[in-house]
Amino acid sequence: MLKVTWKQVAAWRVGRQHLARRAPAGSMLAVASRLCGLHAQVMSSAELTVWARVEGLERHAVQHALWKERTLIKTWAMRGTLHLLPADELSLWQAALSTSRRYLKPALWLKYFGVTIEELDRLTEAVGDALDGRLLTREELVDEVGRAMGSRACGAKIAESSWGTILKPAAFSGRLCFGPSVGQRVRFTRPDSWLAAVDHAPRQPISPHTATADVARRYLAAYGPATYHDLARWWSGGGISTAKQWIASLGEEVCPIEVEGVQAWMLASDTRELRDASTIRSVRLLPGFDQYVVAASHHTRYLLPGDLRPRVFRPQGWISPVLLVNGFMQGTWRHECKGSRVEIAIESFVKLPAWVRRAAKQEAERLASFLGGGLRLHWKS
Structure with missing residues (x-):
């Protein structure tokens, strides 16, 4: 069995995720595909996830792909969270999501939302019918579904679900995605x-x-090498039985390896590259909710110095922007646009060598340019 260190894993992951060398200009969709979609609970974070990995990204490239070219689709996906998925891969993700198309167990729907499975299925179908060829706000969707079901109370369930939970089965079954908003009002449509x-x-x-x-x-x-728990947490946040089935279905395509005493799974075709992985100097400013950090949430003791997990993984599911050095989390940062200035504050966890500070400043200058302002950089330690 191949045995590797977390230093090798970090070197391999940053390479695979275009964090050692950025992808060339025009590669946004390929990068979104490589990352299994872009986490979009906060839209600006999705944009900066691409910015960190692609050369020459235009400021409104993600918005243009979503609402003009329609080459990205915004919908609920892994863990029931918002993601931007390449449109030409949507059928793949919908087929996988359909395996948990009702999102929650029947007893939970009844307990927390007051709907039976039969009512949920009818509501989900009504949502898809209402959105076919149309863009509707949440309020408009409430009215349409209530009319279709002959019950305003059923339609009102959509309004009562402030986090959109009751709409997730419609997203998982390909009946709903997001359309362009009108002001502050979200609109939905049907992806097909x-x-x-x-x-x-x-x-x-x-x-x-x-x-x-x-x-x-x-x-x-x-995101490999990964344990069953890693895959389960990334996909659903829950149990491992599904993850075991999925990995088993790959047969000889996968093989076990050992990462500092822990058994994990890897694509057999990638093991040589992982074994030979060596560190390429890289410094990146990763946004909040970046996929590199999300996927490493179970391994922070290896990739984060000391007992600093709470500085990155904060209460209520918030994930801080991270200063990433050679694949290791070495600090956090924040930015704010103030007129013609972009103020960036970097707080390091450890004393940083001069080359890291220089590279971080270059990244900050690159970000300020992307956001259309001049840089004002602050260091905290």
């Missing part, structure tokens, strides 16, 4: 009609078994 309007050819249906195997394969290709 939304994409058909710009001549996106419909993809052939993918079986759930094929889709989940491919999702596991993609996850390991970007």
Whole structure:
């Protein structure tokens, strides 16, 4: 069995995730695909996730891809969180998500939302019918669903679900995605009609078994080596039985390896590259909720100095922006646009060598330029 260190794992992951050398200009969709989508609970973080990895990214490239070209789709996906997914891969993700299409167990729907499974399924179908070829605000969707179900109370369940939980089964089954907002009001649409309007050819249906195997394969290709728990936490935040099935479905494509005494799984085709991985000097300013950090949440004791996890993984699920040095979390940072200035404050966890401070300043200058302002940089330690 191959045995590797976390230093090797970090070197391999930053390479796979375009954090050692950035992807060339025009690679935004390829990077989104490599990362298994872009985490978009905070839209600006999704944009900076791409900025950190792609050369020459234009300021509004993500917005343009979402609402003009429609090459990215915003929807609820892994862990029930918002993601931006490449439109030409949507059928893959929907097929995988359909394996948990109701999102929660029946008893939880009844206990917390007051709906039976039968009512939930009817509501989900009504949502899809209402959104076909249309863009509706949440309020408009409430009215349409209430009318279709002959019950304003059923439609009102959508309004009562402030975090959108009751709409997630519609997203998981391909009946709902996000459209462009009107002011501060979110709008929804149906992905198949939304994409058909710009001549996106419909993809052939993918079986759930094929889709989940491919999702596991993609996850390991970007975030491996991984344990069953790692995959389960990334996909659903829950138990490991599904993760075991998905990895088992890959057969000889995967093999066990040992990372400093812990057994994990890796694509067999990547083991040589992992074994030979060596550190390439790299300093990156990763935004909040960056996928590199999210995927490492179970391994922070190896990638974060001392007992500093609470500085990155904060209460209520918030994840801080991170100063990443050679794949290790060496600090946090924040930024604020003030007129023509972009103020960036970096707080290091350890004493940083001069080359890291120089590289971090270059990253800060690059970010200020991307945001359209002059840099004012502050260091804290």
